[in-house]
Amino acid sequence: MVSRWFTRPNTKRPRCNPQQKTHRRHQRPTIFPSRLGEALSADIEQRASSIHCRSLSVAFAGGVKAVDAVDLTVGAGEIISLIGPSGCGKTTLLRCMAGLQAASDGEVTLDPPVPANHGNISLVFQQPTLLPWRTALENVLLPLQLTQCPKQERRTRAESLLETVGLAHAMDRFPRQLSGGMKMRVSIARALVTRPQVLLLDEPFAALDDMLRSQLGELLLELWQAERFTAVMVTHNIAESILLTHQVAVMQHGKLVNVLDNPLPWPRDPELRTTPEFGKFYGCVTQRLKGDD
Numbered sequence: 244m245v246s247r248w249f250t251r252p253n254t255k256r257p258r259c260n261p262q263q264k265t266h267r268r269h270q271r272p273t274i275f276p277s278r279l280g281e282a283l284s285a286d287i288e289q290r291a292s293s294i295h296c297r298s299l300s301v302a303f304a305g306g307v308k309a310v311d312a313v314d315l316t317v318g319a320g321e322i323i324s325l326i327g328p329s330g331c332g333k334t335t336l337l338r339c340m341a342g343l344q345a346a347s348d349g350e351v352t353l354d355p356p357v358p359a360n361h362g363n364i365s366l367v368f369q370q371p372t373l374l375p376w377r378t379a380l381e382n383v384l385l386p387l388q389l390t391q392c393p394k395q396e397r398r399t400r401a402e403s404l405l406e407t408v409g410l411a412h413a414m415d416r417f418p419r420q421l422s423g424g425m426k427m428r429v430s431i432a433r434a435l436v437t438r439p440q441v442l443l444l445d446e447p448f449a450a451l452d453d454m455l456r457s458q459l460g461e462l463l464l465e466l467w468q469a470e471r472f473t474a475v476m477v478t479h480n481i482a483e484s485i486l487l488t489h490q491v492a493v494m495q496h497g498k499l500v501n502v503l504d505n506p507l508p509w510p511r512d513p514e515l516r517t518t519p520e521f522g523k524f525y526g527c528v529t530q531r532l533k534g535d536d
Contacts, residue, residue, distance in 0.1 A: 291320040291473045292357060292440040294340055298349035301335050309335040311497035312349070317490075319354075322467060322474040323502075324484035327494035327532065333477045334445055336494070340475060341366050341443050357440050365434035369446045371426035373418040373433075379405060379425075380414040383433045390437065404432040408462060424455045428462070435466060444476040448483070456480075457513060460487050464511055481528050485521065486511055493531045501531045 294317040301310040310332045317323045325333040338344035339351050341364055357363035365386075373382045380401055387397040405414050408428040418426055427447060434442060444463075448456040460483060467474060478484050484491050485505060493501040506524060507515055515521050 291471055292353040292355055292363075293317060293319040294441065294473060294475065295352045295354065296336070296339070296349070297352070299336070299339060299346055299351060300348040301332075301339065301344060302347040308347075308497045310339065310346075313497075313499045315492060315499055315502065317473055317475055319473055320471040321489045322476065322487060323490045323492055324488040325475065325477045325492050325494060326479065326481065326484045326528070329479075331494040332497040333494055337366075337443050337445055337475060337477050340364075340441070353441065363437070363439050364441045364443065365437060365439040367430055367434045367442070367444045367447045369449050371418070371423075371430040373426055373429060375418050378415050378417055379410060379421065379429045382418075382429055383436050386433060386437050392437075400436050400438075401432070404436055405429070407466070408432050424451055424459065427451065427459060431459070431463070431466070435470065435472075438470065439472055442472045442474040444474065446477050446479065449479070456483070461513065463487060468510065481525055481532075482516060485524055485528065486513070486515065491528055493528070495534065500534075503528060503531065 296313050296315040299313045302308050383401040384397055448459050489505055491503045
């Protein structure tokens, strides 16, 4: 039997005329319309959870430790990057935070705790992982259809987020009709539509070209500025890890070797890449990755 959540509705949304499309492309709407935004803005701080990893270890067959006694705290409403060479345990640590990987020792806790099955923790993968038989709008709606969110509010949230990520003109397109960057924006909108307390990102921009990667990084910061969720991002890109985060956590051989406070001011601007402060911190992160003190 096909789940009712995957059944396409019989009615279709009316398409925008060209003038409406142009207007939407150039207008940056809020994440939620005003009638919802006023009610939601007051509890932003209460919704974000801090993440606490205490002596966290994950051992696989043969005794190999993918994560080795990691102690890490991510403050509520902050963004932290996990950076290090391939195979150092970044993604395994992220999966532990998401509840997808059991720990061999230690624990991961959230404060305040999040209720299960309410979309309070969202995960963005390296690939968009969109359902090919659902439109962009239907893909974004999916997480809300699995909760108790009222039907009209589901659509309002999904449409508003797609407008915010610049896809108002593509809501009715299927994944095969979207570019790689558009698919990733749908994936980000889908992750945020439940208004999660924690957003986990596993190299979400790795497959994109540098210009698009930079644009989506700016979009992520705009979304964070509006919602102030707690975020942890796995990346191999040093510049990205610096520009988008409050702290840079460096991993080597399953161990957390350094957590560096990011000295760059907020709000972040792409022009910061050209400043001496950015260059100095870039050098500091590079040294830690090489194992230099």
